[in-house]
Each structure stands twice: as structure tokens, then as C-alpha cells.
Amino acid sequence: MARPIWTGVLTFGLVTLPVGLYTATEDHTVHFHQLQRGTSDRIRNKRVNERTGKEVGGDRIVKGYEIDEGEYVVVEPEELEEISPGRSKVIDLAGFVDLCEVEPVYFDRTYYVGPRGKEYVKVYELMRAALDRADKAGIATLTMRGKEYLTALRAQPRVLVLHTLHWADEVRDPASVVPDLPERRTSSDSKELRTAEQLIDALTIEWNPDEYHDTYEERVLKLVAAKRKGEEVVGEAEPPEATNVIDLMEALSRSVEQSRSRGRKGGDGKGAAGKARTGAGKTRAAAKKEPAGKKKSAGRKGAAGRKESEDLASLSKAELQKRASAAGVAGRSKMTRDQLVKALAGQAA
Incomplete structure (x- = not known):
């Protein structure tokens, strides 16, 4: 079993629950070492004084905040520790919000929250079930590893999860970073919009994360294996050309028909939702034909x-x-x- 990265208590009104946080995700990225070309010699990063070119030990390095070019205010590690958030061991839920109100851009990292002891399981499950039925997230602050976080606590079918959130001033205004954003919204009665909605409906699927995997990681490993055997490496195809605005309606209509055709080849042309809608339609039609008696x-x-x-x-x-x-x-x-x-x-x- 994994060890918690943080332990403390979760408070819910006057209810106090001892909990631990566990990392919910893991990194499967393929990692490479840096080598000097033509050799197997590793390249290492060193802390070097840019003026003298000499390496400097970690015990001789301090932090400097630049207030002007070449002018710094030096801050010692001990001084930072003195003003860092206290070693708080409390997640105090300040209030609850609807999950749909929290934009995904605010989410950062995810942790599982577990009870610290079998004697707390009943209280834990009560809190999980209440959050699940309310479909809300508890908002709280948390101090962990010398840093304060804004967090959202929510329920999954078997476990409580805690998301660290970005502070409001950390989220950029899209208009300040994304060029050429549309200045007006698409008319709600436009033919293109209605066709795009039909395409979304035709391509609606059930969310199953197990159906997706990191294909780039697989290609990297295949590349390494091929180069090891001295085999030729085949590159990926170029991305398709951008759709011309003039051809937009035609592209949308063909996409809708194509998605429906694929569905028909796979069966009756409808997914689970489509089958349910068809069944509901038949039921309503039968009800209309049913004699009044x-x-x-x-x-x-x-x-x-x-x-x-x-x-x-x-x-x-x-x-x-x-x-x-x-x-x-x-x-x-x-x-x-x-x-x-x-x-x-x-x-x-």
C-alpha cells in the first residue's frame, strides 16, 4: 500500500475526520538521458558562476529577487521558512459549490483522500455519500510542503478526491493570450450551427477512459526498438488541411452522414443512446395507437x-x-x- 503524502483532519461543520492524501496519478512519459553525440558519456547539469565559470556548491547558494537589472535583494532559505504557511493539518471546508461552476482551467493536481483508520470509515462514507448525492464540491485551503493551496473536495463512487486549484490571479484572461478570438457569437438559428449540433449528437459516445491510451509513448518505444535493430523508421502522416469557410457547410453535412453511415455498418446505426431514443419513440407511438379503453x-x-x-x-x-x-x-x-x-x-x- 502507498503511504500518504500528507496527513491531517478534514472538518465538515462540527464533524472532524482524520484523513491522508494519496497521489492519484502517475507519469508514464518515456524519459531520455542527455549524451554527447558519438559517445555514451552522460551530460550533467551543474551550478556554475556565470562570471567565473566555476562550479558552486549548494551550501553557498542563496536566493535573489531582482529589483533592477543586476540589483538583487538576497533572501536566505531560513527567512523563507519563517514566513511560509504554518504546518496546518486541517482541511476546513468553507462552503460548497456546484461542480459545473468550477471551470476545468482551475484544476491542477488530483489526490485521493482516505480515512486514517477503520474506526473512521463510517464517517468517511457518510461524507462521501452526502457529497455524491448533492453533486457539489467542498472548497477549502490546504497547507502542504510549505505552500498553501486552494482545493475542491468531491465524491467519486468509492472514494473522496481532492483537487488542488489554481488561484484566480494565476488563470490568464483568454483575450490577453489568444489572438483572433471571435468578437461575436454565432447566430443560434444559423444552418451551420444546427448541422454542427447534429454532428455532435451523432458522435456522442459513452465516457470510458480505458478505451484511450498514450499512442505517442508507444511510437517512441517502437522508434527505440527499430533503431536498436537498425530498421527503417517511418514517420507519421501530415495533418489534414484546414477547412475553408466556404466549404464549411459541406464539410459538416458530409461529417454527419459519414458518422451515421459508420453507425449503420456497425449495427443499426445507433449507439446505446440512439437505441434508447428509438425505444422511447416506439413506446410513445404505441401509446398513441392504444385504444382509449x-x-x-x-x-x-x-x-x-x-x-x-x-x-x-x-x-x-x-x-x-x-x-x-x-x-x-x-x-x-x-x-x-x-x-x-x-x-x-x-x-x-
Whole structure:
């Protein structure tokens, strides 16, 4: 088992839970050493005085803040330690926000949060389940390794996860860094926009991270293996040319038809969501054709709808998402938990 990189307590109102943080991700990047060409000699980085050219030991190096060209204020390591955030061991949840309100650009690193002891599992699971059902994230600050972080605590099906967030002044204004941003929004009734939306709908899939992997890493390893055997290395194809604005509508329409054709070759031309939508459509059509004498009373329908809504309210958001996917609920990925319940209950009614 991995050891926690930080231990402390998580406070939730008057509830205090001892927890530990565990790194949630790992780096699989292929790493290379630097060598002098024609040899197997490693190239090492050294700290060198740029004026004398001599190497300087770490114990003789201090930090300097440049206030003018060539003019520095020297700061000793001990002085930085004295003013660094205290060794706080508390994650104090200051409040809760809807997850959809936190833009992805603010997320930095992710950690798993685990209980420190079996005696705290019940409290831990209670907090996880409550966050999951509320579909909210707890906002708190955390001091770790001499640095203060803004964090968001949220629930996954089995574990609490904590994301470190960028501070607001660390996130750039896109207009200040991205040239040629559009000055106006696309008209909502434009034919191109409607066709683009059709393409998105046709290409909508279920999120399964196991289906994706780092193909560049694989190509690097193949390159190394080929060079080791003295084999020829074949490069990748050039990227396609940019779409001309004049040909945009044609490209969108052909893309929609192409995606639908691929679906038909793979089966009936519809994914799970498409099948669910087709099934729902058939059910509604059959209901319209059903003789009046065989229709259920409005009272029984209302009671069934309320019962369905109550059953849905007991499910977690992950379970609701699965049902919404099977039922073909449009826009389900952006819905809150309550919106999912209403959408599914409406279909059941």
C-alpha cells in the first residue's frame, strides 16, 4: 500500500475526520538521458558562476529577487521558512459549490483522500455519500510542503478526491493570450450551427477512459526498438488541411452522414443512446395507437410517476447518469443530480 503524502483532519461543520492524501496519478512519459553525440558519456547539469565559470556548491547558494537589472535583494532559505504557511493539518471546508461552476482551467493536481483508520470509515462514507448525492464540491485551503493551496473536495463512487486549484490571479484572461478570438457569437438559428449540433449528437459516445491510451509513448518505444535493430523508421502522416469557410457547410453535412453511415455498418446505426431514443419513440407511438379503453387512468399514472421520482431520488449521480445514458436523455452530461432526477422521472411519466 502507498503511504500518504500528507496527513491531517478534514472538518465538515462540527464533524472532524482524520484523513491522508494519496497521489492519484502517475507519469508514464518515456524519459531520455542527455549524451554527447558519438559517445555514451552522460551530460550533467551543474551550478556554475556565470562570471567565473566555476562550479558552486549548494551550501553557498542563496536566493535573489531582482529589483533592477543586476540589483538583487538576497533572501536566505531560513527567512523563507519563517514566513511560509504554518504546518496546518486541517482541511476546513468553507462552503460548497456546484461542480459545473468550477471551470476545468482551475484544476491542477488530483489526490485521493482516505480515512486514517477503520474506526473512521463510517464517517468517511457518510461524507462521501452526502457529497455524491448533492453533486457539489467542498472548497477549502490546504497547507502542504510549505505552500498553501486552494482545493475542491468531491465524491467519486468509492472514494473522496481532492483537487488542488489554481488561484484566480494565476488563470490568464483568454483575450490577453489568444489572438483572433471571435468578437461575436454565432447566430443560434444559423444552418451551420444546427448541422454542427447534429454532428455532435451523432458522435456522442459513452465516457470510458480505458478505451484511450498514450499512442505517442508507444511510437517512441517502437522508434527505440527499430533503431536498436537498425530498421527503417517511418514517420507519421501530415495533418489534414484546414477547412475553408466556404466549404464549411459541406464539410459538416458530409461529417454527419459519414458518422451515421459508420453507425449503420456497425449495427443499426445507433449507439446505446440512439437505441434508447428509438425505444422511447416506439413506446410513445404505441401509446398513441392504444385504444382509449386500455389506457391507464391519470391517477394511476400520477402515482407511478411519483413512485418513480422517489426511487430515482435515492440513487447516486453516477447511477442516474447511467440511466440517463440508457434512456437517451439529451444534455445529460451537464445536468445536476436534481435535473437528472426530473428528466428521468418525466420520461417515466
